[in-house]
Amino acid sequence: xxxxxxxxxxxxxxxxxxxxxxxxxxxxxxxxxxxxxxxxxxxxxxxxxxxxxxxxxxxxxxxxxxxxxxxxxxxxxxxxxxxxxxxxxxxxxxxxxxxxxxxxxxxxxxxx
Amino acid sequence: xxxxxxxxxxxxxxxxxxxxxxxxxxxxxxxxxxxxxxxxxxxxxxxxxxxxxxxxxxxxxxxxxxxxxxxxxxxxxxxxxxxxxxxxxxxxxxxxxxxxxxxxxxxxxxxxxxxxxxxxx
Numbered sequence: 001x002x003x004x005x006x007x008x009x010x011x012x013x014x015x016x017x018x019x020x021x022x023x024x025x026x027x028x029x030x031x032x033x034x035x036x037x038x039x040x041x042x043x044x045x046x047x048x049x050x051x052x053x054x055x056x057x058x059x060x061x062x063x064x065x066x067x068x069x070x071x072x073x074x075x076x077x078x079x080x081x082x083x084x085x086x087x088x089x090x091x092x093x094x095x096x097x098x099x100x101x102x103x104x105x106x107x108x109x110x111x112x
Numbered sequence: 113x114x115x116x117x118x119x120x121x122x123x124x125x126x127x128x129x130x131x132x133x134x135x136x137x138x139x140x141x142x143x144x145x146x147x148x149x150x151x152x153x154x155x156x157x158x159x160x161x162x163x164x165x166x167x168x169x170x171x172x173x174x175x176x177x178x179x180x181x182x183x184x185x186x187x188x189x190x191x192x193x194x195x196x197x198x199x200x201x202x203x204x205x206x207x208x209x210x211x212x213x214x215x216x217x218x219x220x221x222x223x224x225x226x227x228x229x230x231x232x233x
Contacts, residue, residue, distance in 0.1 A: 002156060036219035038157070045116075045223040046149075046157070046207065052214040057221070089157050093217040097174075101147075101159035101218065 003028060003097070004090055004104035011110040012080045020107045022073045022090030028102060030071035033093040037066055037075045040087040040106075049088070050075060077109070085111045114138045114222040116208050121227030128198050128231070134191040134208030134224060142186040145169075145211040147220060148193050150204035150229075158204075161193065162211060162218075176202075198231045205229075 005023040012018040022035060029035060037050040048057050050066035053073060065076045073092075077084055090104040120132040132148070148160040161172045161182040170182050181194040191208050205228050209220035 032216055034215040034217040034219075036217070038220070040151075040157075045225050046209075046220075047223070048219060048221055051212075051219045051221075055214065091157075091217075091219065100171075101162070103157040103159065106156040 002105035003094055003102040004092060006088075006090060006104040006107045008105070009108045009110065011112055012077075013112045014080055014082065016080045017076060017078045018080060018109065019077075020075045020088050020090075020109070022075070022092075022104050024071050024073075024092060024094075026071065027096045028071075028092050028094040029068065029073060031095050033095075035066065035068050035073035036091045037064075038089045038091065040089065042086075046089075080111055082111050085109055114210070116210070116222060116224035118206060118208055118224045118227035121206065121229045123230045123232065124198055125233055126198060126200055126231055129194070129196045130198065130229060132193040132195065132206055132208075132227060132229070136189045136191065136208075136210075139210070139222075141189040145218070146182075146184060146191045147209045147211050148182065148191075148206055149209055149220065149223075150202075150206045151226075152201070152204040155204075160206070163191070195229070198229075200231050203229060203231045 053068040054066045093100040094102045115137045117135045147162040163182045183192045205226040207226045209223045
């Protein structure tokens with residue numbers, strides 16, 4: 001059971017908008033820790049998509065956006081494309097855990 | 113271009129040991145904290161360990177504490193993970209990753225392709 005809760009799967013048609021939630025608690029997201037998002041494509045290295053809740057690293061399309069409110073965060077993808085089909089993970093810190101880094105359980109995005 | 117290349121994975125029996133390496137290039141290795149993150153088959157990402165720039169401030173997940181040791185050699189631009197007393201549940205792809213901090217929580221900018229560790233009798 002992951003400290004951060006994500007839906008196991010989401011789906012959308014090309015061109016649509018999808019959102020992936022990441023729900024934490026008062027010891028992690030709710031404690032003010034920033035949230036980051038990663039994309040895992042099959043057979044490739046994980047890729048940082050969003051850092052510090054809403055910042056995009058250079059090269060990440062602006063179709064990807066992040067937000068945070070209270071004990072939750074969200075990743076939104078607009079203009080869905082076939083190549084967006086991947087696993088997405090949120091990550092933050094937790095005041096109660098050794099080393100403090102925690103990941104969500106991951107969400108599989110299917111482009112219909 | 114940042115490049116991280118892991119090696120040292122393989123098949124090992126329960127109770128055995130392995131030493132993973134991560135060769136870094138394309139960035140000032142000695143200025144970055146480094147981490148190991150793993151992904152078990154069919155499971156999500158799990159943070160394993162981190163080490164500060166000068167080999168201080170080493171941290172471990174509870175699941176590996178006392179069995180794994182992280183280290184680095186800045187002259188060789190290399191990161192290591194010594195894994196002892198391996199368990200079946202340690203089976204995973206192990207990634208090395210650079211760490212940056214923006215705000216209140218570290219994140220992982222760059223990742224290697226990973227090396228597979230399989231623990232089985």
